[in-house]
Amino acid sequence: MISRYGQLLQEGLKLDMSRGKPSKAQLDMVSDILTVLTDADQCVLNGQDTRNYGDLAGLRCCREYWADVLGCKPEQTFVGGNASLGLMHDLICRAYTHGLKDSERPWCKEERVKFLCPSPGYDRHFLITEHFGFELITVPMHPDGPDMDIIEELVKDPTVKGVWCVPKYSNPQGYIYSDDTIARFANLKPAAPDFAIMWDNAYCVHEFDGDFKPFPDIISMCEAAGRPNMVYEFASTSKITFPGAGISVMASSEENIRYHTKLVGIQTISYDKVNQLRHVRYLKDRAHTIELMKKHAQIMAPKFEMVLKILRSELTNKGIAHWHHPQGGYFICVAAMPGTAKRTLELCKKAGVTFTPAGATYPYGHDPHDSMIRLAPSYPPLEELEKAMMVFTTCLKIAALEKYLGIHIID
């Protein structure tokens, strides 16, 4: 093991598995989208010119597209720019500066604001709420979703203003929230009137193993439970077409969408409607999008299989790591033996392989057990992936051995 590490060091690798980026093959596969709108006339739709100003909440056909994908109504959608992260940030920012629809005051005027962070979770979510000075509360994740007993208890505190969720193929574990978990979210009765469920459905159609799994419409569920303004759902085409040049959506109650559209009207005149139209022409509807996702799956599946195969062959039954086998999303999360995650990634880095920093999947970048490691298999080609995984499993084993022995074997 030690000599294998020595060999790996000699290879002078430079590999990156840190981010959930689609691969070049995936981007090439969807690059036909560049030619769906090529002349002036195609940009005019029912007399409306997508090239010009206007239509702040998005083209009607694009709102219909997202309503179809998410199972809600077009009036419940707001189409944004190329990043759903921007929509999430801007929503939290508006809560801070002006308050949400049902806020008693802007959150910047609250003495304290707490936000629930099911962890491990998505670092960029946690960063947004940290950025605005909120107190981040870690909530444990289970294979059926966040610990709802704890969440139901915590939301009795009126300073708890919201929760981050990735309900389908959670980042990073790849869990799918159970129907029961989702129902408990919709039926939450938080003390804060403006409690916000940030429902980031980033991987809503992103199966790489098996058929599309339908998901319930959280918006109508919250409405049925009597709190229609409690949830904000987000999605984007970042992992359907181009990560850098797609479109995004926020979905919520019609009342919320009207409220936020008015405030966004201060910020901009409209988002990029030519790109909205380009996407609707290319993706058509949910059924057609799911067909496209099967082609992505053909590129993604072998990479996940490779990673899982190496994890199995190198780490099974050694008691030093376990992981979930996801069927969609962009990540595999390895729970290393407590106290070994940082050391594992330090050793990987020495050998030229970069992963998401240990701790990143927890609030404030601090994993209390120093255990969770997020693997992002999508970007590197298969041969690089294999090499990176050999480095990873070797380093994880060395870190575990060092932990047992209580000394560093490698300088």
Add this chain to the structure above:
Amino acid sequence: MISRYGQLLQEGLKLDMSRGKPSKAQLDMVSDILTVLTDADQCVLNGQDTRNYGDLAGLRCCREYWADVLGCKPEQTFVGGNASLGLMHDLICRAYTHGLKDSERPWCKEERVKFLCPSPGYDRHFLITEHFGFELITVPMHPDGPDMDIIEELVKDPTVKGVWCVPKYSNPQGYIYSDDTIARFANLKPAAPDFAIMWDNAYCVHEFDGDFKPFPDIISMCEAAGRPNMVYEFASTSKITFPGAGISVMASSEENIRYHTKLVGIQTISYDKVNQLRHVRYLKDRAHTIELMKKHAQIMAPKFEMVLKILRSELTNKGIAHWHHPQGGYFICVAAMPGTAKRTLELCKKAGVTFTPAGATYPYGHDPHDSMIRLAPSYPPLEELEKAMMVFTTCLKIAALEKYLGIHIID
């Protein structure tokens, strides 16, 4: 005049001159931009894939493009999405939530914030600062720019945190700030360490009459004057390519750009780089952009000429209105006899012609003299424009007559 108004009423017109929108002819003229990027390989630039995540401050080639247009350095630019308004809003919003580079505290923690609004000015600017609860201070506009004697006096107040400027072809009067005015801006010594000059160079290459007029680089001027972080310049391609689907830029000191890029990193992973590359390929550089603007001018000039001709023939030497003859930009501003602007536009509306609401060009939508009317000739075809201007001049004359008589002639 009264009978002419009666005739116009009968025609059942429905015309809109309210917004500075490019016309269909202009959009058609630039629609070749839809085909400059049509295959996958064209999206990869020096090994970097514009389709994927990354490059938050913008593609290098796109930063170079804007540096060429604005006469600054690429490192002094940050490329945004399709709306420079969004960059301006977000900058003011960050000042509010976190403070600017040289702020002592976030502006939301200040007891009061005042913002200078040279007026008449751009309603959407004023709305942003009103939205964040700042006190808007009206500063008079002259043909050589804002009244600098007043501004130099006002900035001695440390609660005065910034000023809105449209230095070239000011919205709505079409004035160009003189070299002396610009030098006085660069040499301002505001009491607030984080005073921000919001330099919206929206019409930097937007001549429709005569050759391109060079403009000084305010960023290096502020640097030379010892306050490099005081100015934020903005521009976009909204009136060069597509209003709804262009790219935008913020330019400032390198220190400011680094500071804000870090904060924008919480909000998004990158703006639309495929569209950035599309624009750079299409617009190439400043010289080529100016050539394109000459083609826009060929469409714009006859419209402005028509409006000015009708203003001259109908209103000259009557003592009821005056106006400036601009050589670029998107507006003509008519100063009607005090107390007649609202009534003029009310009469126009009855006859089916919509203009920017009277007062909109002043803070809080209130023109103290009820005099300024913004005309936006760019969008309607010539024949509609002629009709709309006949309505406008007729209504303005009736409003003036009513003002003299002290009664309403028209119900």
